[in-house]
Amino acid sequence: MLQIGAGGLGSPCSMYLVAAGIKELTIIDNDIVSLSNLQRQILYNETHIKKDKIEVAKEVLSKLNSEVKINAYKDYIDENSIKKYVKDHDFIVDCSDNMKTKFLVNRTIIKREIKGVIAGIKDFYGQIMTINPKKSACYQCVFPKPDKEAPKTLSTSPLPVIGVTPGILGTLEALEVIKTALNLPNLENNLLMVNLLDLSFTKIKIVKDKNCICSN
Numbered sequence: 001m002l003q004i005g006a007g008g009l010g011s012p013c014s015m016y017l018v019a020a021g022i023k024e025l026t027i028i029d030n031d032i033v034s035l036s037n038l039q040r041q042i043l044y045n046e047t048h049i050k051k052d053k054i055e056v057a058k059e060v061l062s063k064l065n066s067e068v069k070i071n072a073y074k075d076y077i078d079e080n081s082i083k084k085y086v087k088d089h090d091f092i093v094d095c096s097d098n099m100k101t102k103f104l105v106n107r108t109i110i111k112r113e114i115k116g117v118i119a120g121i122k123d124f125y126g127q128i129m130t131i132n133p134k135k136s137a138c139y140q141c142v143f144p145k146p147d148k149e150a151p152k153t154l155s156t157s158p159l160p161v162i163g164v165t166p167g168i169l170g171t172l173e174a175l176e177v178i179k180t181a182l183n184l185p186n187l188e189n190n191l192l193m194v195n196l197l198d199l200s201f202t203k204i205k206i207v208k209d210k211n212c213i214c215s216n
């Protein structure tokens with residue numbers, strides 16, 4: 001299992017996967033812990049401020065379940081680096097905080113023909129989908145990639161967030177990973193829209209776009 005990001009989504013996702021006894025988890029993150037992270041990034045506490053997230057994540061997760069092999073790398077994910085990490089993995093869970101990385105993770109899922117879960121959050125809202133590239137619609141079927149003239153929509157800067165929102169969406173990502181691994185019903189060909197203001201969970205059927213990268 002390759003997990004991109006050890007922040008707000010990545011904290012609960014990795015903790016539940018490791019607690020569940022996943023065999024091996026590889027986590028990539030390039031950031032250090034800061035005070036403003038602690039409201040949502042529950043892998044970390046005040047004593048971890050200024051430390052590399054990846055170093056702390058490995059320590060905390062190893063103590064949670066010593067039988068799980070944790071590989072943790074401090075790196076920035078881009079077109080080149082993801083190739084190196086995706087080798088030897090058959091599943092990616094995207095816990096990044098920006099659209100650019102989510103599109104990159106989606107392209108990697110399609111190219112390598114491996115399964116993946118992608119979630120996104122903003123304020124009180126989140127959405128999550130599971131991709132089985134041979135069978136299901138992909139992230140780009142739902143969110144057509146913004147063109148190059150609109151770089152703002154592909155910003156790499158973190159989206160604003162209420163702490164509990166990534167807690168719930170990251171937990172749902174771990175649930176999707178576990179269910180997909182066990183061949184239980186999952187979110188393939190569905191987008192789950194979570195609205196935490198009115199507490200509604202809406203599942204929308206999505207259809208594979210014949211003109212999308214996943215159909216070529």
Ligand SMILES: [Zn+2]
Pocket residue numbers: 137138139140141142208209212213214215
């Ligand atoms: Zn697609």
